[in-house]
Amino acid sequence: MAGETSRPAADATTDPELACPISPVVDIVFSRWTSPILWSLHAFGRQRFVELERRIEKITPKVLTQRLRQLERDGLVVRTYHPEVPPRVEYEISELGRTLSPLFAQIAEWAAANLDHVERARRHYDEAGAPRG
Amino acid sequence: MAGETSRPAADATTDPELACPISPVVDIVFSRWTSPILWSLHAFGRQRFVELERRIEKITPKVLTQRLRQLERDGLVVRTYHPEVPPRVEYEISELGRTLSPLFAQIAEWAAANLDHVERARRHYDEAGAPRG
DNA sequence: GTAGTCACTTTCCTCTAGGTACCTACTATA
DNA sequence: TATAGTAGGTACCTAGAGGAAAGTGACTAC
Numbered sequence: 001m002a003g004e005t006s007r008p009a010a011d012a013t014t015d016p017e018l019a020c021p022i023s024p025v026v027d028i029v030f031s032r033w034t035s036p037i038l039w040s041l042h043a044f045g046r047q048r049f050v051e052l053e054r055r056i057e058k059i060t061p062k063v064l065t066q067r068l069r070q071l072e073r074d075g076l077v078v079r080t081y082h083p084e085v086p087p088r089v090e091y092e093i094s095e096l097g098r099t100l101s102p103l104f105a106q107i108a109e110w111a112a113a114n115l116d117h118v119e120r121a122r123r124h125y126d127e128a129g130a131p132r133g
Numbered sequence: 134m135a136g137e138t139s140r141p142a143a144d145a146t147t148d149p150e151l152a153c154p155i156s157p158v159v160d161i162v163f164s165r166w167t168s169p170i171l172w173s174l175h176a177f178g179r180q181r182f183v184e185l186e187r188r189i190e191k192i193t194p195k196v197l198t199q200r201l202r203q204l205e206r207d208g209l210v211v212r213t214y215h216p217e218v219p220p221r222v223e224y225e226i227s228e229l230g231r232t233l234s235p236l237f238a239q240i241a242e243w244a245a246a247n248l249d250h251v252e253r254a255r256r257h258y259d260e261a262g263a264p265r266g
Numbered sequence: 267g268t269a270g271t272c273a274c275t276t277t278c279c280t281c282t283a284g285g286t287a288c289c290t291a292c293t294a295t296a
Numbered sequence: 297t298a299t300a301g302t303a304g305g306t307a308c309c310t311a312g313a314g315g316a317a318a319g320t321g322a323c324t325a326c
């Protein structure tokens with residue numbers, strides 16, 4: 001594990017942070033692959049590694065491990081290791097992670113209400129809206 | 134899958150597409166550099182290209198243009214070109230983009246309430262919480 | 267005549283996140 | 297004997313996002 005993970009976003013968006021108080025949250029909660037993971041744990045409860053791996057298609061075990069470690073480090077996910085054979089590891093949302101629920105709900109609500117607006121805007125732009133300048 | 138009645142959760146559990154309804158929103162609103170841009174326009178109103186460029190430090194004009202085009206295409210930002218000399222272009226949040234305000238507010242609120250929890254969790258993890266397994 | 271402003275565009279280049287593939291230890295099952 | 301299953305670790309490599317720097321065109325101010 002040494003030194004490959006665990007320094008993902010702190011520097012990458014340090015400067016946007018000055019202009020935008022939500023950037024740190026975006027780095028923590030909405031960086032790549034983390035939202036499906038958090039949503040999966042939020043929606044379906046405690047799950048094992050392979051369950052997550054199968055549910056979130058196209059994610060590789062390496063990246064899933066990285067993201068879970070990062071989320072565990074940030075205190076949003078709790079990892080429980082059972083030293084059995086075969087080994088069993090369970091992941092679940094932490095109490096801190098659960099405070100994200102209203103956020104997720106509101107985002108899902110916005111999606112339901114406005115995603116087709118975005119889709120329509122894209123079609124309109126692609127048909128006629130080339131920028132003049 | 135064929136002709137069974139009333140399996141509400143079963144589809145959501147097995148279908149990876151349904152695994153995370155917030156991912157599309159994340160792609161549109163919270164992809165790299167877009168949140169500072171949206172926040173800047175949301176917080177300081179209509180702005181010219183250079184104003185954004187100066188406010189969002191470290192962003193290059195190339196990337197700023199890319200992101201603004203993308204946001205314009207998604208209908209979240211409105212671009213107004215004034216054919217003067219020197220040219221003047223103004224960007225502002227669209228009506229659709231304004232529907233994101235409560236979302237931004239809630240994220241900022243979550244940040245104020247919980248960002249130090251994350252920070253503490255990180256310190257704790259780095260000190261003692263190496264994963265066992 | 268030269269420098270500066272604006273809103274980009276273009277070209278070139280670097281960096282790294284993520285993908286591929288293979289590896290571990292241990293047991294149950296066939 | 298061999299294979300499958302679990303939870304990853306590790307080494308290598310690629311694609312593509314993003315950074316750096318220069319150019320553009322039309323005009324103005326010095």
